[in-house]
Amino acid sequence: xxxxxxxxxxxxxxxxxxxxxxxxxxxxxxxxxxxxxxxxxxxxxxxxxxxxxxxxxxxxxxxxxxxxxxxxxxxxxxxxxxxxxxxxxxxxxxxxxxxxxxxxxxxxxxxxx
Amino acid sequence: xxxxxxxxxxxxxxxxxxxxxxxxxxxxxxxxxxxxxxxxxxxxxxxxxxxxxxxxxxxxxxxxxxxxxxxxxxxxxxxxxxxxxxxxxxxxxxxxxxxxxxxxxxxxxxxxxxx
Numbered sequence: 323x324x325x326x327x328x329x330x331x332x333x334x335x336x337x338x339x340x341x342x343x344x345x346x347x348x349x350x351x352x353x354x355x356x357x358x359x360x361x362x363x364x365x366x367x368x369x370x371x372x373x374x375x376x377x378x379x380x381x382x383x384x385x386x387x388x389x390x391x392x393x394x395x396x397x398x399x400x401x402x403x404x405x406x407x408x409x410x411x412x413x414x415x416x417x418x419x420x421x422x423x424x425x426x427x428x429x430x431x432x433x434x435x
Numbered sequence: 436x437x438x439x440x441x442x443x444x445x446x447x448x449x450x451x452x453x454x455x456x457x458x459x460x461x462x463x464x465x466x467x468x469x470x471x472x473x474x475x476x477x478x479x480x481x482x483x484x485x486x487x488x489x490x491x492x493x494x495x496x497x498x499x500x501x502x503x504x505x506x507x508x509x510x511x512x513x514x515x516x517x518x519x520x521x522x523x524x525x526x527x528x529x530x531x532x533x534x535x536x537x538x539x540x541x542x543x544x545x546x547x548x549x550x
Contacts, residue, residue, distance in 0.1 A: 353536040364439075364526050364541030365478075372536075410478065414537060421466045421485055421530060423539060427477035 326426035328411050333432045340398040342429045344411030347392065354387060355412040355423065356396045365410060365425075369396070398431075406433045439542035441527050447548045453515040456545045459508055460529030468539060469502055469512050470526040478526075484510065485532075517549045 328344040346354065352373050357365040371378045371385045371394070378385045384397040398405055408428040415422035440459040448454055460467045468483040482492040487504045495502070499518070504510040514521055524546050528539040 355536075355538075362543075364528070364543055365539070366541065367538045370536050370538075421532065421537065422468075422480070422483055422491065423537060425478050425480075 326411050326413055326424050328409075328426040328429050330427065331430050331432070333434065334401050336401060336403055336433055336435050338401055340396075340401045340405070340431055340433075342396045342398075342409050342411075342431065344394040344396075344426055345392055346394060346411070346413040346424075348413050348415070348424070349389065349392065351413040353414060354385075354394050356383075356385065356394075357410040357412060357425070359408040359410065359428065361407070368409070401431075401433050403433045403435060406431055439527055439529055439540050441525075441542035441545050443545060444543065445546045445548075447550065448517055449550050450518055451516045452549075453513065454517045454521075454547060454549075456512040456525050456527075456547070458510045458512070458527030458542060460510070460527070461531075461540055462508065463531065464529035464540070465532035466530040466539075467504060467510050468526075468528040468530070469510070470528065471523045472526060472544070473523045481512070514547075517547075519549045522547055522549050 326346045334340045353370050355370045356368045358368040359365045382399045386395045408430050410428045411426040412423040415424050442457045469481040471479045481494045482502045484504045502512045524544045526544045528541045530539045
């Protein structure tokens with residue numbers, strides 16, 4: 323079945339770049355997603371990438387997609403303390419019905435001043 | 436729109452008691468999801484509905500858990516009887532149907548503590 327894997331923790335210094343990596347299994351996903359969860363809150367869509375793209379940039383965020391290796395990454399430039407959160411990678415679930423997403427366990431990003 | 440609304444935000448109960456969590460999805464959204472989040476197991480999908488019909492409940496842990504969606508604007512997740520291992524944050528999310536990317540909108544969650 324589908325599975326999404328990502329490392330659990332990442333610690334960086336303020337001003338550095340953060341790179342969060344993810345591997346997924348379902349090559350039929352049309353879109354791949356990054357969600358952000360701030361402390362005490364629900365998940366919120368941060369960005370997404372269409373599967374026929376290699377890269378998507380949105381201000382400080384850069385998403386890279388390697389379809390051959392089924393590898394997705396999120397780069398945050400000039401990381402700020404406000405970026406401290408849990409970041410979830412997600413793929414679409416076509417093993418079941420449409421509408422569902424398969425989430426990874428989340429990477430907790432800690433930003434040290 | 437106020438977003439996905441969940442109640443209560445916090446619930447503390449004793450083992451064996453019945454617990455009912457409530458969710459109001461965003462108006463017009465066709466999909467509704469219930470998730471559970473713990474430190475040990477991360478984010479788990481429990482069940483989801485499409486147009487008020489349960490589509491996949493394979494994530495429901497056991498018969499003590501049940502979920503209903505009597506209409507498009509309301510869903511409940513019930514645990515009876517509750518156990519300490521049910522302690523977690525429970526999220527409800529909704530999503531519109533249709534082509535294009537699939538954004539799920541999450542509620543703020545209900546933090547459940549079973550003593």
